[in-house]
Amino acid sequence: MELEMKLKHQFDNFLLDIDFQSRLDRVGILGASGAGKSMTLKMLAGIMTPGEGRIRLNDRVFLDTARRINIKPRKRRVGYLFQNYALFPSMTVEENIGAGIPGKSPQKKEIVTRMIERFNLSGLEKQIPSQLSGGQQQRVALARIMAYSPDMILLDEPFSALDVHLKDRMQRELLSQLEEYPGPVYMVSHSRDEIYRFSDEILIVDKGKIICQGKKKEVFAKPATRAAAVLTGCKNFSRAVKINDFTLRAKDWGLDIKTSTPVINDLKYIGYRAHEFVPVWGRAEGNCLPFILDRKDELPFEENYYIRAGREEVVSWFVQRDTRAEIAKKGLPDYLRIKEEELLYFKE
Numbered sequence: 478m479e480l481e482m483k484l485k486h487q488f489d490n491f492l493l494d495i496d497f498q499s500r501l502d503r504v505g506i507l508g509a510s511g512a513g514k515s516m517t518l519k520m521l522a523g524i525m526t527p528g529e530g531r532i533r534l535n536d537r538v539f540l541d542t543a544r545r546i547n548i549k550p551r552k553r554r555v556g557y558l559f560q561n562y563a564l565f566p567s568m569t570v571e572e573n574i575g576a577g578i579p580g581k582s583p584q585k586k587e588i589v590t591r592m593i594e595r596f597n598l599s600g601l602e603k604q605i606p607s608q609l610s611g612g613q614q615q616r617v618a619l620a621r622i623m624a625y626s627p628d629m630i631l632l633d634e635p636f637s638a639l640d641v642h643l644k645d646r647m648q649r650e651l652l653s654q655l656e657e658y659p660g661p662v663y664m665v666s667h668s669r670d671e672i673y674r675f676s677d678e679i680l681i682v683d684k685g686k687i688i689c690q691g692k693k694k695e696v697f698a699k700p701a702t703r704a705a706a707v708l709t710g711c712k713n714f715s716r717a718v719k720i721n722d723f724t725l726r727a728k729d730w731g732l733d734i735k736t737s738t739p740v741i742n743d744l745k746y747i748g749y750r751a752h753e754f755v756p757v758w759g760r761a762e763g764n765c766l767p768f769i770l771d772r773k774d775e776l777p778f779e780e781n782y783y784i785r786a787g788r789e790e791v792v793s794w795f796v797q798r799d800t801r802a803e804i805a806k807k808g809l810p811d812y813l814r815i816k817e818e819e820l821l822y823f824k825e
Contacts, residue, residue, distance in 0.1 A: 478500070478502070478534060478535050478628070478629070478660060478661050479498070479499070479500045479533075479534070479535055480497075480498070480499055480532075480533070480534050480629070480661060481497070481498045481531070481532070481533045482495055482496070482497045482498075482517070482520075482521065482530070482531075482532050483495070483496050483497075483530050483531045483532075484496075484517065484520055484527045484529075484530035484532075485527060485528055485529045485530055486516070486520070486525075486527040486528045486529075486530075487528060488513075488516075488685070490511075491513065491684045491685040492685050493513045493516055493517070493527070493685040494685055494686050495513075495517055495530075495682075495685075495686070495687060496687070497680060497687060497690070499661075499678055501661075501677045501678040502659075502660065502661045502662065502677070503661075503662055503675060503676050503677040503678070504661065504662070504663045504664075504676060504677070504678045504679070504680065505663075505664050505665075505666065505671075505672035505673075505675055505676030505678070505679050505680070505693070506518070506663065506664070506665045506666075506672075506679075506680045506682055507666060507667070507669060507672045507679055507680070507681050507682070507708055507709075508667065508681060508682035508683060508708065509667055509683070509708065510667055512682045512683055512684060512685070513682055513684070513685040513686075514665040514666075514667075514682050515633050515634065515665055517665075517682070518557070518631045518633050518663065518665055519633075520532070520540075521539075521555065521631060521663070522550055522553065522555045522557045522631055523539065523540070523547070523548065523549060523550035523553050523555070524550060524557070526540070526542075526547060527540075527542070528542075529542045529543070530542055531543070534628060534629065537628075539553050551579065553628075554625070554626075554627050554628040554629075555627055555628065555629050555630075555631060556622030556623070556625075556627035556629070556630040556631065557622075557630075557631045557633065558615075558618055558619060558622060558630065558631065558632045558633065558635055559618075559633055560633055560634045560635060560637055562606075562614045562615060562617070562618035563618070564606040564614060564617060564618060564621075565606075566605065566606055566607065567605065568605065568606075569602060569603050569604060569605055570593070570598055570601050570602050570603070570604050570605075570609070570617050571589050571593065571602040571603070573606070573617050573618075573621055574589045574592050574593065574617065574620045574621045574624050575588075575589045575624070576621060577620075577621035577622060577623075577624040577625045578624050578625050579625060588624050589624065592620040592621075592623060592624050593620070595620070595623070596616040596617070596619065596620040596623075596654065597616065598613070598616060598617065598620065601613060611643060611647065612643070612646065612647050612650060615635065615647055615650070615651065616650070616654070619651070619654055623658070627660065628660055629660045629661045629662065629663070630655070630658065630660065630661075630662045630663075631662075631663050631664075631665075632651075632662065632663065632664040632665065633665050634665055634666055634667070635647075635651065635664070636648060636666070636668075636671060637666070637667075637668075648671065648674060648675075652674070652675065664676070669697075669708065669709055669710050672693075673693055673697065676693050677692065677693065678690070678691065678692055678693065679691065679692075679693045679696045679697075681696065681700070681704075681705045681708050681709070683704045683705070683708070688701065688702050688704055688705050689701045689702060689705035696709065697709050697710075699821065700748075700821065702823060702825065703746050703748065703823045703825065706748045706821055706823070710750070711748045711749070711750050711751075711821065712750065712751040712793040712795075713748060713749045713750070713751060713792050713793055714729075714746055714747070714748050714749075715727040715728060715729035715730045715746065715747055715787075715790065716728040716729050716745065716746055717744050717745065717746055717747040717822075718744060719740045719741070719742065719744045720733065720740075721740075722739045722740060723735060723736050723737070723738075723739065723740065724736070724740065725740045725744060725747065727747055728787075729786070729787050729789075729790040730766060730786040730787050730790055730792065731786060731787035731788070732764070732766060732786070732787075732815075734747075734764050734815060734817075734820070735763055735764060736817050736820075737817060738817075740822075741822050741824070743824045744822055744823075744824065745823055745824055745825055746822075746823040746825075747820055747821060747822060747823070748820075748821035748823065749792075749815060749819060749820060749821065750819065750821075751781075751793040751794055751795040752795050752797070753815075753816055753819040754766075754794045754813040754814065754815065755813065755814040755816060756768075756800060756803070756804070756810035756812075756813060756814075757810055757811060757812040757813070757814050758807055758808075758810050758811055759811060761811070761812045762812070762814050763814070764814060764815040764817065765812035765813065765814045765815070766784060766786055766792065766812060766813045766815070767811070767812055768784060768809060768810050768811055768812055768813055769784060769785040769786075770782065770783075770784060770785075770809065771783040771784060771785045771791050778797070778798070779795055779796065779797055780795075780796045780801055780804075781793065781794070781795050781796070782794040782795075782796065784813065792813075794813055
């Protein structure tokens with residue numbers, strides 16, 4: 478299916494300005510809190526109406542403010558999974574599922590029974606939401622959505638209120654439950670790990686605008702902007718200037734970096750991910766930062782080192798199992814080498 482969205486809406490603190498088109502079925506929208514992610518979903522579902530815009534799913538136009546078209550949420554056939562699941566608290570499981578079926582369908586009971594079996598809710602038919610676990614509530618909410626065969630599904634921060642263990646299990650459950658669903662699914666989250674796990678395509682939203690879009694591996698490998706790099710987890714940045722075609726100066730790190738490919742014009746910043754440094758013992762190789770330890774944090778499966786660079790900057794180096802074992806044998810390295818192929822270049 479092809480989705481096209483063009484939305485503009487002035488909020489108190491920013492202008493939402495979304496222009497997007499995709500044919501992929503698993504799309505994640507990543508951004509910090511207040512970036513406009515959930516507002517975009519609500520406008521897609523018809524819960525909110527933008528000041529101006531157009532939304533089209535294949536040949537169905539949900540919204541066209543210029544032509545005064547605004548299809549009601551129910552008629553858009555869009556399933557919306559809210560963060561708190563929005564189950565009716567006084568209704569039983571089977572009543573909640575049945576509430577998703579429009580009208581007085583003669584097949585209603587049959588559909589509810591099929592959804593209860595599909596989502597492993599047998600034996601819970603007469604329970605109310607307060608008697609269910611978080612995972613069971615999520616399955617009821619998704620069963621209610623699936624009961625009316627929506628053309629697309631929207632997931633609005635579905636795991637944000639959960640602890641780490643429960644979050645992982647429910648993410649796996651949700652992915653499994655959606656495997657057979659043939660339509661597009663859009664998920665909003667501020668967690669890059671959730672978005673990466675779920676998505677084929679990623680939109681990164683910052684202050685109401687899409688600042689990066691593409692297939693997930695491409696977006697994480699080469700984010701288009703410094704703001705996008707931050708949201709995908711990059712920890713290290715330095716102001717940078719091009720010295721010549723094959724040399725740049727990382728001004729905040731006090732280091733000139735040699736490259737084998739031409740340095741881009743109008744270079745303003747470079748970025749480097751904390752896991753990509755190569756430890757060097759003994760003599761310095763090319764493009765090395767002296768290892769001057771500022772502090773160290775020990776985590777259960779990782780050690781995080783913070784290295785002084787330049788006059789005031791602190792660079793993050795995150796170390797996992799194999800390198801931890803090497804450090805235990807050799808001691809702390811003398812230098813950290815920067816891999817040219819892992820450098821991120823930004824013009825702003």
